[in-house]
Each structure stands twice: as C-alpha cells, then as structure tokens.
Amino acid sequence: MAELLELNQAGALGVKAFTFDGDTPGDARQAIRLHGDIVVSNPDMLHQAILPHHTKWAQFFENLRYVVIDEVHTYRGVFGSHVANVIRRLKRVCAFYGVRPQFILCSATIGNPQEHAEALIEDAVTAITESGAPSGDKHVLLWNPPVVNPDLGLRASARSQTNRIARLAIKSGMKTLVFAQSRSMVEVLTKYLKDVFDHDPRKPARIRAYRGGYLPKERRAAEREMRAGTIDGIVSTSALELGVDIGSLDVVVLNGYPGSVAATWQRFGRAGRRQQSALGVLVASSDPLDQYLVRHPEFFQGAPPEHARIHPDQPLILLDHIRCAAFELPFVGDEMFGTEVATPWLDVLGEEGVLHREGDRWEWIADSYPAIAVSLRSVADGNFVVVDRTDGRQTIIAEVDYSAAAVTLYEGAIHMIQSTPYQVEKLDWEGRKAYVTRASVDYYTDAIDYTRLKVLDCFESSHAGCGHARHGEVHVVRRVPGYKKIRFYSHENIGYGPVNLPDQELHTTAVWWQLPQAVLEAAFEQRQQALDGFLGAANTLHIVATVAVMAEARDLQKSVGSGDGAWFVSADMRGRGQLRGSDGQPAALATDAPFTPTVYLYDAFPGGIGQSEPLFHRREDLVAQSITLIERCDCRAGCPACVGPVLAADEGAATTPKALALRVLALLVAL
Amino acid sequence: MRQLRAEAGQASAGKELRPQRQPILSVADIAPSGRAISPDLRRLLQRHAQVKRGTVALSSGDRDVPGIEIFPGLRYTETCVDWLTPPTIIDATFARMDPLHHDRLLHFDTETTGLAGGTGTRAFMIGAADWIDGRFRIRQLTITSMAAESAMLRAFAGWLSEDTVLVSYNGKCYDAPLLATRYRLARMPNPLLGLGHLDLLHPVRRHWKGQWENCRLATAERLLLGVVREDDLPGSEAPAAWLTYLRGGSAANLRRVAQHNAQDLKSLAGVLVHMAKMERCCRLP
Structure with a gap:
C-alpha cells in the first residue's frame, strides 16, 4: 500500500487507492466504495463485508477490471478451500454486474504454482516463474541449538539462540528482522534486545516490536521508522509477513519453523537489498517438525517439494458458501457453483428454512446474515470459545475448531495460548464453551x-x-x-x-x-x-x-x-x-x-x-x-x-x- | 462420497482439479443437473445445516390478504381516513429543512423479512401515505410471491415524483438503503435517490433523548399523540407472519402486519405535525 501511494504521488497519477479492512473507520467506507480506483482488502472482508453488501459496491463492481490476489501460497488447506469459494462468489457477483475481471495471482515459491492458481480461480492461468528483480547472494543458515542434555535429547532453547544470533547481527551493523511464532515471544525477544541496545533512554530506540494487537497507528509508525532506516532491529509475528513494506534488510532470523518451506522463503525474502548479499537464519525449536527440517537441509535447496492443495468442494465448506452465495443473489435453475450443480445443496438449505423455492428460483428468506457465522479458517460445526475465568473475569480468549475441541479442551487439559498455560475447568459441550483459568504448571x-x-x-x-x-x-x-x-x-x-x-x-x-x-x-x-x-x-x-x-x-x-x-x-x-x-x-x-x-x-x-x-x-x-x-x-x-x-x-x-x-x-x- | 458424486453425475472427488481447468461455461453445458445426493452426504449436510424438521408446506383455509391483485402476486389497498388537520405549510425547521407544502409529503414505511441487512433482506410490504384533499390516504403494496417484488418496486416508484419529500422513522438508515438494494438487485433505477427525506427519528432524539425511556415510534406516538394500539402485532413478528403465509399458512397475522403498518404511517404524520406546531409555539414568544 505504501508503495502504491508512493508511485501514485511520484507520477501524479491521481489514482485513488484505499485500504478496506477491519481498521477502516465507518465514515470512510462509503467514500471508498464510491471513489476507490484501487481497493486493497483481504478475503475475510470480501467474505463478510463486501460480497453480502455488493449492491453498495455496485459502481465499483461495474468498473472492476483486475483482481490481484497476493500471497496465494497461503491460501491452502482449509483456508484455501474457503478462499476458492469466496472467489466463486466474487465471480458470481461480477457476472451480475456484467464484468469479467482479469485475475492476477502472486505466490511465494511453491511446487505447483500454476495448478494451485488454477484451482483457486477455476480458470486457465499463465505462470510466470522467472523473477526479473535484481538480487544478490542469499545465504541460508539452519541452526539447531546445541544439545545440552544428551540423555534426554534436550537442546538449548530456540529463544536464547535467536537472541544470540540477532544480537551478533545488530552489533555487526546489519539491519535485522526477527520472526517469532507468538505475540508473547515477540515481547520477550524485544525485551532481550532492548536490554542490550536501548538501555540509554536519551537515545532514540534502535529496537522495535511489531505484531497484531497493536493499534494501527503504532504499527504504521514502526513501518515508517523501518523504511527510514532509523531502526536496527525489529521483532515481529507473521503480521509482518504479508505485504507490509518496511524497506530492505540484511538479516532475517526465524525463531522456529513457520510451518511451511514457502513461508520460510517468504520470510527470508525480506532480507536482501539490491544486489547485496543477505542472510536468513532458521533457528529450530524442539518441535518435531523443526527437528525434522533442520536435519533435511535439502528441503531448502532448489525448488521446494511442497505443493499447495485445496479442496473447494469439501461438502461442508461448499454448503456454507452456497448458503452465503444464495444470500447475495438468488440461485436460478440448474445454476452451477464452481464445478457442482447447486440444486442438491439448495434443497438442504430449503429444508433448513433459509431458502424459499419459487418456480426455478431459490431466494434467501431467513432473518440472518450467513457470512458472519462462516469462518474462513475452519470447517464449521460450531466453534468452541475459550472463556478465561481467572480472578472472576469472563473474557473470551480464544476459539477452537469443533474437530479439535475433544482433544484440546477436555476438563483438566492445559490449553496453551501464546505460551501461557491455562487449565480447562469446565467444558460445556452443548454450549460450545470451555472455561479456563490461568495455571502455573510445569507440564502440558x-x-x-x-x-x-x-x-x-x-x-x-x-x-x-x-x-x-x-x-x-x-x-x-x-x-x-x-x-x-x-x-x-x-x-x-x-x-x-x-x-x-x-x-x-x-x-x-x-x-x-x-x-x-x-x-x-x-x-x-x-x-x-x-x-x-x-x-x-x-x-x-x-x-x-x-x-x-x-x-x-x-x-x-x-x-x-x-x-x-x-x-x-x-x-x-x-x-x-x-x-x-x-x-x-x-x-x-x-x-x-x-x-x-x-x-x-x-x-x-x-x-x-x-x-x-x-x-x-x-x-x-x-x-x-x-x-x-x-x-x-x-x-x-x-x-x-x-x-x-x-x-x-x-x-x-x-x-x-x-x-x-x-x-x-x-x-x-x-x- | 465419490460414488455419490458419480451417481449425481458429477466429477469424481479424486479428479476435481481437472474439470476446473475448462472454462466454466462448458462445464455448465455438459453437466447433467444433479438431483441426487447420497444419503450419507445428505445426513452430514442436514446435521450441519441444523435441519430440525423439514419445513412442511403449511395449508390453511385462511388465505385472505386484503386488497386487489394489481399484478400476479401483488396486492394493493387504498383507504382514506380523517386524521388530523395538517397546516398547509409545514414548518420543518425542527428537522433543519425549509418550510414544505403538505402536498409534497409522502410518509412511508416498509415491512421486511428481517433486520440482518445486506442483500438477503427484502421488503414484502411497502406502505405510503399522503394528504389528499384534507384526508389522509394510506396505500399499501403487499407481495404474496417473491416474483412480484419487481412489480411492487415499480408501483412504488410510480408514486414518487421529483419534488416528493419522504417522511419516515429511521428510514434514512434503514428503509431507504434497503429499498436501494432491492432496486439495484431488480436492475431498476433507485427512485428514492435525490429526494428530500425527513427522518423524524433524529429530531425526536434531539428533543427527548434522556427524557423518554427510548425514542421508538411507539413511545413517541403514545407520549405525543396519546395513541394506544390494540391487538398490535409486534414488528419483530412481521417476518414470521409473511413467511407463514408464503409457505401456505394462515394470513391472519399478515393482516395484522398491514394494520400495524397503517398505524405507523398515521403516527408518522402525527409526530410530524406535532413537532411542526411545537416549533412554531416555541418561536412565537
């Protein structure tokens, strides 16, 4: 977004580009709908805010030429299957307004970029796999913390090693970005680095933390300072992974494997100014996956073997999105939804009473807003909420998929949230609630x-x-x-x-x-x-x-x-x-x-x-x-x-x- | 599941990627319409969809919706009542508007399938009222089938002219945007666009917020006009009343919705006249 605005300003293009997301204030939304030439948003907003209100965006849709989907390698598995269905709904709404926008997709390196892009948009795509961007040497270091107890196979903690490597890099004058897996780990690592580099309060800070949960204003300030180069070290969660512009860096340190090789490369890709060499360090945690990967450096060479897979016709995901689609526009006749004829699914929704069939049209009839109840990150069967009752509070601190509830929220379970242990005191299976209190335990x-x-x-x-x-x-x-x-x-x-x-x-x-x-x-x-x-x-x-x-x-x-x-x-x-x-x-x-x-x-x-x-x-x-x-x-x-x-x-x-x-x-x- | 899909004439589960590569239209052309769905999958979907009992088609002997059918599935009623005597020129300063001739006013109120908002909520009844020769004319459009929605929207558009001033209660935030969506979905121009709109909720709030328990129309009409409704169907039950009728059930509650809607229109005019007069009294001394 920052780059878009910069380009626009430099060329006096007069292009109106806006961000439309959860942080966008209500009074700005109408202006964006009416005047936005470029609207930057995310799948969740499209799913819950834009498509169910597409008539308010009529002007925008009537003029829609390009749909650019960035970071498609992250749209895989359950989430990707949902996003593919959101794209089906988007195309359906576009057809109503008589447009057929061109899709442009970008991905970090995965094994099947073309196949994955085609699965997402259900249309033929041309893959461009050569990068024209100048780049210097990239060095990748896989760091397995040393064994400290050979009998138990215990290694030094990834946290201490990450801290050590980041300290060394910053001391050597290299701009360094550290990725941590949780928000609390961001805070811990930031503190460690600040203790070394920011002990003099009269000098401007050299270390910054960046994560979700900060106010948008704070995050923007951190981005600006990074771009301006006044910050030497930044510690972040995956919040910084996607599309946030912070300028270029010399070293990226990952505290733990982020879950896929593609995401690892994505984060390593943050390092590297034009033609200068850059370093990416993955510090393995004790997690079995980390330990596996650190012993298989071949995973990080050449084309990574990972393939992104989606399954948009997963029946429950499909039903949820046909439900949302029927809310947006009535289904008529033997209309297809993706590769499936929608009729049998519409029958089920008719039985549920949310659709009414009249002739060959299925019309939404219920007093509900289905997109709110559909999370793009789970196969819904009613998520469980985790309620913290520590010190007489009643705060919802997490949500857990139905399918994971039985193995993570049983009474007595230690449920870890941002590395803080909570103990489940009571599980209300029917009410989909787990009551927890903070616990200080040495076990999970x-x-x-x-x-x-x-x-x-x-x-x-x-x-x-x-x-x-x-x-x-x-x-x-x-x-x-x-x-x-x-x-x-x-x-x-x-x-x-x-x-x-x-x-x-x-x-x-x-x-x-x-x-x-x-x-x-x-x-x-x-x-x-x-x-x-x-x-x-x-x-x-x-x-x-x-x-x-x-x-x-x-x-x-x-x-x-x-x-x-x-x-x-x-x-x-x-x-x-x-x-x-x-x-x-x-x-x-x-x-x-x-x-x-x-x-x-x-x-x-x-x-x-x-x-x-x-x-x-x-x-x-x-x-x-x-x-x-x-x-x-x-x-x-x-x-x-x-x-x-x-x-x-x-x-x-x-x-x-x-x-x-x-x-x-x-x-x-x-x- | 694979077998089910095969039975349903669909691509097998294992091959789902291949047909997707073809342009979507050609898939639509060749795919036979799938009516079948395996019992297992159906049970899974039903459990997920929380189908408690099939929505049985109702059948009631009481299917009498008032009015005349002016289009298949669209009923129209018109009644003129003696209701207040409005000043010829309405002083609308209280609503930060210029004085208005009462001829230009069109009071309107919709009854909808719910409050959820978005493209899935529709109006099944539009009531509108104006002053004709000193009498209060109440006109209502009710659809008894979904297909008649366009006809209803067209009929309502015919009641508006460019110097119409709409009068509503929370219509700026609710009824007008909802109708704008419906006109858009019906691919018709929005006739409300650009019209003057006097939304009484805001001036009522400015005057009585904090003094009254709330600023709903029912409160305003009771405290300002002394209106007491008998056998009133709460607005929250309107969606169910229409749905029951639509599914073949009794029209009794739908008739009560129409009465409720007519009273809303009368109260709109009453509150407007009250506030206009109040304004003048206050300013005289």
Whole structure:
C-alpha cells in the first residue's frame, strides 16, 4: 500500500487507492466504495463485508477490471478451500454486474504454482516463474541449538539462540528482522534486545516490536521508522509477513519453523537489498517438525517439494458458501457453483428454512446474515470459545475448531495460548464453551486418543513393498478416554487424568498402508513388536506427510488399527502399543485371528479436505523420507521428533522402538 | 462420497482439479443437473445445516390478504381516513429543512423479512401515505410471491415524483438503503435517490433523548399523540407472519402486519405535525 501511494504521488497519477479492512473507520467506507480506483482488502472482508453488501459496491463492481490476489501460497488447506469459494462468489457477483475481471495471482515459491492458481480461480492461468528483480547472494543458515542434555535429547532453547544470533547481527551493523511464532515471544525477544541496545533512554530506540494487537497507528509508525532506516532491529509475528513494506534488510532470523518451506522463503525474502548479499537464519525449536527440517537441509535447496492443495468442494465448506452465495443473489435453475450443480445443496438449505423455492428460483428468506457465522479458517460445526475465568473475569480468549475441541479442551487439559498455560475447568459441550483459568504448571497435557477406522470404500490401491498402500473413504470413531501429563522440556510422562466426552464420529478420506500377516510373522518374533513398530511408523509418517502437503498438523491425523475396524492400537502407559477392541477396552487377539495392522493418515474434517489423494501419490516418497528421518534422528531409542516419546526403560532395550518402526517401514519400501 | 458424486453425475472427488481447468461455461453445458445426493452426504449436510424438521408446506383455509391483485402476486389497498388537520405549510425547521407544502409529503414505511441487512433482506410490504384533499390516504403494496417484488418496486416508484419529500422513522438508515438494494438487485433505477427525506427519528432524539425511556415510534406516538394500539402485532413478528403465509399458512397475522403498518404511517404524520406546531409555539414568544 505504501508503495502504491508512493508511485501514485511520484507520477501524479491521481489514482485513488484505499485500504478496506477491519481498521477502516465507518465514515470512510462509503467514500471508498464510491471513489476507490484501487481497493486493497483481504478475503475475510470480501467474505463478510463486501460480497453480502455488493449492491453498495455496485459502481465499483461495474468498473472492476483486475483482481490481484497476493500471497496465494497461503491460501491452502482449509483456508484455501474457503478462499476458492469466496472467489466463486466474487465471480458470481461480477457476472451480475456484467464484468469479467482479469485475475492476477502472486505466490511465494511453491511446487505447483500454476495448478494451485488454477484451482483457486477455476480458470486457465499463465505462470510466470522467472523473477526479473535484481538480487544478490542469499545465504541460508539452519541452526539447531546445541544439545545440552544428551540423555534426554534436550537442546538449548530456540529463544536464547535467536537472541544470540540477532544480537551478533545488530552489533555487526546489519539491519535485522526477527520472526517469532507468538505475540508473547515477540515481547520477550524485544525485551532481550532492548536490554542490550536501548538501555540509554536519551537515545532514540534502535529496537522495535511489531505484531497484531497493536493499534494501527503504532504499527504504521514502526513501518515508517523501518523504511527510514532509523531502526536496527525489529521483532515481529507473521503480521509482518504479508505485504507490509518496511524497506530492505540484511538479516532475517526465524525463531522456529513457520510451518511451511514457502513461508520460510517468504520470510527470508525480506532480507536482501539490491544486489547485496543477505542472510536468513532458521533457528529450530524442539518441535518435531523443526527437528525434522533442520536435519533435511535439502528441503531448502532448489525448488521446494511442497505443493499447495485445496479442496473447494469439501461438502461442508461448499454448503456454507452456497448458503452465503444464495444470500447475495438468488440461485436460478440448474445454476452451477464452481464445478457442482447447486440444486442438491439448495434443497438442504430449503429444508433448513433459509431458502424459499419459487418456480426455478431459490431466494434467501431467513432473518440472518450467513457470512458472519462462516469462518474462513475452519470447517464449521460450531466453534468452541475459550472463556478465561481467572480472578472472576469472563473474557473470551480464544476459539477452537469443533474437530479439535475433544482433544484440546477436555476438563483438566492445559490449553496453551501464546505460551501461557491455562487449565480447562469446565467444558460445556452443548454450549460450545470451555472455561479456563490461568495455571502455573510445569507440564502440558496430551489427549489419549482412541481412534477406530473402518474402510468404507477404496479409491486406488498399489503395492508398497511387501504390502499395499491405498486411499479411500473411511468411517472414524474417536474417543478421548483420558489424557497424559507431560513435563515441559523433558517430555516425561508424569500422570494421567480421565475424560468423559461423547464419541466423535467422522466420515472422511484417508491414505493407509498395510502388511500381510505372513510377512509380519516372518519379520517379528512377537505381534507386540509389530504393533510398536506400526505406532512408531505412524508417528513418523505423520510428521513427514504434514510437511509434504503443507497441512496444519491438526488437519491431518494418524491412527493404527486393523483394516476392518475390529481393533485398533494406542500407546499405553508404558508407551507400548495396546490392542483395543471396538468398545475401546484392552483386548488380546486370539492367536488364530487375522492380524493385519494398518497405519492410517486421515483428514480431520467431515467429508475430507482432499489431502489423502496427493499423499497417496507421494506414498513412496513418504516412506523413504520417514526412514531417513528415523535414521538421522539424534536420539538413541526414539523421541517425539521421530517415532514418538519413549520411556526411559526403553532407552536401553535391545530392540528399540526406532528399530521396530524402521523394520515396518523397510517392509513398505517399494522393491 | 465419490460414488455419490458419480451417481449425481458429477466429477469424481479424486479428479476435481481437472474439470476446473475448462472454462466454466462448458462445464455448465455438459453437466447433467444433479438431483441426487447420497444419503450419507445428505445426513452430514442436514446435521450441519441444523435441519430440525423439514419445513412442511403449511395449508390453511385462511388465505385472505386484503386488497386487489394489481399484478400476479401483488396486492394493493387504498383507504382514506380523517386524521388530523395538517397546516398547509409545514414548518420543518425542527428537522433543519425549509418550510414544505403538505402536498409534497409522502410518509412511508416498509415491512421486511428481517433486520440482518445486506442483500438477503427484502421488503414484502411497502406502505405510503399522503394528504389528499384534507384526508389522509394510506396505500399499501403487499407481495404474496417473491416474483412480484419487481412489480411492487415499480408501483412504488410510480408514486414518487421529483419534488416528493419522504417522511419516515429511521428510514434514512434503514428503509431507504434497503429499498436501494432491492432496486439495484431488480436492475431498476433507485427512485428514492435525490429526494428530500425527513427522518423524524433524529429530531425526536434531539428533543427527548434522556427524557423518554427510548425514542421508538411507539413511545413517541403514545407520549405525543396519546395513541394506544390494540391487538398490535409486534414488528419483530412481521417476518414470521409473511413467511407463514408464503409457505401456505394462515394470513391472519399478515393482516395484522398491514394494520400495524397503517398505524405507523398515521403516527408518522402525527409526530410530524406535532413537532411542526411545537416549533412554531416555541418561536412565537
């Protein structure tokens, strides 16, 4: 935006460019609708404010020539699937005003830019993959904090290392930007740096913090000072990632992996003035994903392997947007919405009573504003709100997806918000509320999650080593009977608590691997070992797959069970695979019963979100990468960064969980 | 789900990216209309949509909506009542407007399908009233089908001329923008654009805010005009009344909406005359 205004001023172009977002004051909005030549907004505003009020924007739409969508690599997974539907609605409204704007999309480097752009706008695009911008050398440093406790595999904290590197860079006279994962981490790191560089209050500040939650005025001031070059170090959340102009920098330090290689490059891209060399440093945290990536520097070389995936026809997302679209303009006849004929969905909305059918028209009839109830960042089934009751307050401090509520908001759970632990005191399942109070604890909780899958339909099947890999439709029943308390840093298991929640049922898509009984019996002396091996393999495949499809870890889930839903396996108190029957009770398998353990990776949303098919196509890659991950892991017997936490007793075992998982994976390697 | 889609004649779930590459029109051309949806998917959607019970088509013997049908699905009523005696020239200083001949005034009020706003809210009734030969003429348009909305908008536009001055209660913020949206959606010019508009809510607020419990029209008419409504249907129930009728149910509450709307129009004129006179009294000494 700043650049637009600058360009406009320099050329005396007289172009009126405005920002239309949540910070735009009410009295300015009408002027923007009537006089804006260029309006800079975001998907949420388009979804909740502009499209449902498109008649107020009639003049704007009638003259709309170009739609520029920046940072499309961030529109992936659930969010991307929503945004694709918002674009369908935008095109529908444009058609009403008789315009067909040209779309221009920009992306950070991803593996499938053209395919992804075409999936988003459902039209042919021409990809321009050469960059004409001058650039100097880029150096990338992956920094794994040194091991401070080899027995527990404990490393120095990413925070202390980030601080150290940033301090060194600023002292050497380099303009430095530090990205932190949470707002509170921004404050902590800012304080550390200010203690060094801003201890003299008479001098202008050299260090600045930048994050959401600051007033727009404050943020603009920070941007100005950065551009002017009076600031030497800035500490920020992802708020600075997207399109905010702060001039050029020498060094970017990431405190932890931001979740995708594309986002990493995006942030590193902040460094580099014209033709001067620049440095990007990724400081790995103890998170398994970070540990995985820091051991795979090849991920950061050449074209990154990540593909952005969306699934705009996910049934619940589709229903929500057909609902919003029907509010905006009536559906007529066999109108298409994206690639689907809308009629069956309209029927459902008719039954719900929000649409009224008259002849071949479906008209909105309810007294409601559907876009408000549709969040672009979840597959809605009613989000849970987290209410803080510390010191008699009643403050909503977070929202949690329905699908994640059972495993994060059970009574007794430690729910982390911006690295502050809160304990859930009461969960009102029907009312979709969790009441929490701030807690000072040295542990976090991990739900024990018994998941039972039944395969309903197999779409594709292929050999995978001695076994098979498949993908298809599954029925998932999930029960959370209790939770583990795990001490921070050491990841020791220090206790258990019970949970009393209804079963969650889910109809979704999955990819799974299976080995025949004869192969397993030849490879393992006991069935127990095979089960432990499958659990470890599941953990590793989950880590690798999450990276491969740029998924949020919670959007993709893992499970080990029989192929037919008769039994499933969960880690018991000793970290061993415990076989459980369909009722969730521990069970022993008769020696003559069929034994075909199966590892599943499934979409955590009703109807699936389209991750299983790309995973199936990369099945060989996933197994190979899992093996490398385990082999390269520094731990001896197994750790959360590879096959999952192991007990101290297993550390010295002759056959380690790592070895068992490797044995399972080796059998799945294509011959 | 894949099977369901196949049954529904749609692209299979696994191949969703490919048809998208084609221009959208050609997909529309070749895709058979999908009426089928698998029972599983349907249950999932229904649960998500919170379909509690199917909206059963109602059937009532009482389907009598007053007025004459001037277009299929559009009913029109006109009544003239003796109601106050307005001064010929209305002193509108209280509303920061020049004096007005009462001939130019058109009081109007819409009844709508809700308060949510946006493009999904519509007016199903437009009431308008003016002074004709010293009597108060109340005209109402009611649609009994969605398709008649354009006809209603056209009819209302015919009641406006360029020197009409609209009189409303909160119409500047509510009724007028809502109608502007409806005209836009019907692809008709907005006849309200550029007309004078005397919104009584604002002067009433300036005078009595803090003195009255609230500044709603019902409060103003009771305290200024002594109007007491009997058997009045609360405005909040108007959407349900129309929807019930639309789905084949009884018209009884829809008739009460019309009465409510007519009383609103009378009260509009009453409050206007009261404030105009009050202004003059205050200024005389």
